Amino acid sequence: MIGLVATLLLSQNSLQTDFRVTPYLLAPHNQSITITWFSHSNQPGTLTVANQKFTTRPTKTSILDYHSIEEAERSKFPDMATGTPYKHQVIVKNLTPNTTQRYTVTQGKSTYSASFRTAPKADSATPIRIVAIADCETEPDGRNIYREWSTGTQHPDSTGRPADQKNYLVTETQGFIENLKFIRQSKPNLIMLAGDIVQGGGYQRAWDEFFFHTAGKFDDILGSTPLIPAIGNWENFGARVGGYEPWAVKLARDKYASYFDAPANNVREYKNFYHRQDYGPVTIITLDSSNGLPDNTDNDTNKNINESTYPGNNLTDLNPGSAQWNWCMDQLKEARSKGQIILVQFHHIPYSSGGHSLPTSLPDSSGQSGLAMRAYTPYFQKYGVSAIICGHNESFERSQLGDIQIYDVGVAGDGLGSSISDRDPRRLNPWRKWVAHVDSTELWRGSQLIDGGKHYGHLEIDIIPSPTEATLTFTPVYSFPVTNEQGKVTKFERRVYNDQVTVNHPRPKKPLEIKTPGT
Ligand SMILES: [Fe+2]
Incomplete structure (x- = not known):
């Protein structure tokens, strides 16, 4: 593994020494896109794209400094950078819709070139592919962690999981x-990332690690594929930097907001935490499910965060009557009035059979239940939302409520969670249609896994629009570690789980009549 990382480092980025984070793409629209990068020095950078040339005014970004706890551990983490990073950002406008744009960024003696595709117009019939992931939860220690891997349902022909195979294969x-390699090969128009991005939003090395994977030495997929992110509970947590101390929660949120600029919403302080982004005929509404009021009730999604102790003004409530709720209702209504295809993403999954699904008030609750987000369901139905994309339980799970597909896609590259027992009366998800560790049976032959089982992966969403309806195909993909007879991993294959779903959704320009409202 270490050898693999070193090879990637040398082959891809040996000339990118002036970049702390190579260019990454946010806010993709049909005529504009946001290009961001970070440098070590305060020297302006330049961007050339579509016959336009920009020179940046770098912003010293002290919120991304390492905490003294991290500095004290520097000798054990040779990848730590030095000095405060400088942020460069250009919002490129006046682009031609649905075209490929080559761009070049020069920073000091380093040059980075890539290309991206602008979104189509809203009335376009161009097919769109979106990839959804969640819960990558990066940190340097992940290079040596083989996660617990509970045994899934066995195929009738399986010889059974070897008794000593309790942890994952890589x-x-x-x-x-x-996983990112297969995502890159599928050439998506954009990536949705439904939270739990880093193993501690206040932990700077965890952010470094995320960008090593996506705009740095392991891979640079976000240089050519735009990202639409959502905040998860881990981006509200300092981890080894202060845990859930109120200052650490604010530090974590502030780091998140400094990396991921999004279009404005209705409250200046809440910008970047919830947002709407229209990619041609597709409207993606992203919510901040971090905290609900009153705190520590079943309306809350995190018992560790309290509004009364939070030392800032950017902690949003999620419940009816809140600024976020009112904004969301307005966006749903407006998007429906235009006949848009609507996807919603947020972190705390409301319909799931994983451990975070128990109500906050129950004694065995994790205190981080997504049940409060069910308040939105009747309105998601009324305004014709096609899918809800979440993470949190680290399952790969699909539920269906009415015409809405609901996914936990939290298997990007960290935990491989399993569900509460189907026999447990507290498992509040009768809407479950498929979950990887139950429905993708493991087929073992001795020490060799032949097929199936629960793995890291992602969801492909293929959308084919027409003026009156849209065809959406949801394809759950897994990165299968091919093993030899001794059980050693020899390569990876892209495989598709046995739950591909295709639906046709109408595109009316008014709210829908709901016969069986959700809960
Ligand atoms: Fe989570």
């Missing part, structure tokens, strides 16, 4: 690297 880091 590290978290390699799992995420291989």
Whole structure:
């Protein structure tokens, strides 16, 4: 594994020494896109794209400094950078819709070139592919962590999981690297990332690691594929930098907001935490499910965060009547009035059979239940949302409520969670249609896994629009570690789980009549 990482480092980025984070793409629209990068020095950079040339005014970004706890451990983490990073950002406008744009960024003596495709117009029939992931939860230690891997349902012809195979076959880091390779090969128009991006939003090395994977030495997929992210509970947590101390929660949120600029919403302080982004005929509404009021009730999604102790003004409530709720209702209504295809993403999955699904008030609750987000369901139905994309339980799970597909795609490259027992009366998800560790049976022959089982992966969403309806195909993909007879991993293959779903959704320009409202 270490050899693999070193090879990638040398082959891809040996000339990128002036970049702390290579260019990455946000806010993809049909005429504009946001290009961001970080440098070590305060020297302006230049961007050339579509016959336009920009010179940046770098912003010293002290919020991304290492905490003194991290500095004290520097000798054990040779990848730590030095000095405060400088942020460069250009919002490129006046682009031609649905075209490929080559761009070049020069920073000091380093040059980075890549290309991206602008979104089509809203009335376009151009097919769109979106990839959804969640819960990559990067950190340097992931290079050596083989996650617990509970035994799934066995195929009738399986010889059974070897007794000593209790942990996954590759590290978290390699799992995420291989998953991203398959995502890159599928050439998506954009990536949705439904939270739990880093193993501690206040932990700077965890952010470094995320960008090593996506705009740095392991891979640079975000240089050519735009990202639409959502904040997860880990981006509200300092981890080894202060845990859930209120200052650490604010530090974590502030780091998140400094990396991921998004279009404005209705409250200046809440910008970047919830947002709407229209990619041609597709509207993606991203919510901040971090905290619900009153705190520590079943309306809350995190017992460790309290509004009364939070030392800032950017902690959003999610519940009815909140600024976020009101904004979301307005966006749903407006998007429906235009006949848009609507996807929603947020982190805390409301319909799941994983451990985070128990109500906050139950004694065995994790205190981080997504049940409060069910308040939105009747409105998601009313305004014709096609899918809800979440993470949190680290399952690969699909539920269906009415016409809405609901996914936990939290298997990007960290945990490989399993569900509460189907016999447990507290498992509040009768809407479950498919979950990887139950429905993708493991087929073992001795020490060799032949097929199936729960792995790192992602969801492909293929959308074919027409003026009156849209065809959406949801394809759950897994990165299968091919093993030899001794059980050693020899390569990876892209495989598709046995739950590909295709639906046709109408595109009316008014709210829908709902016969069986959700809960
Ligand atoms: Fe989570």
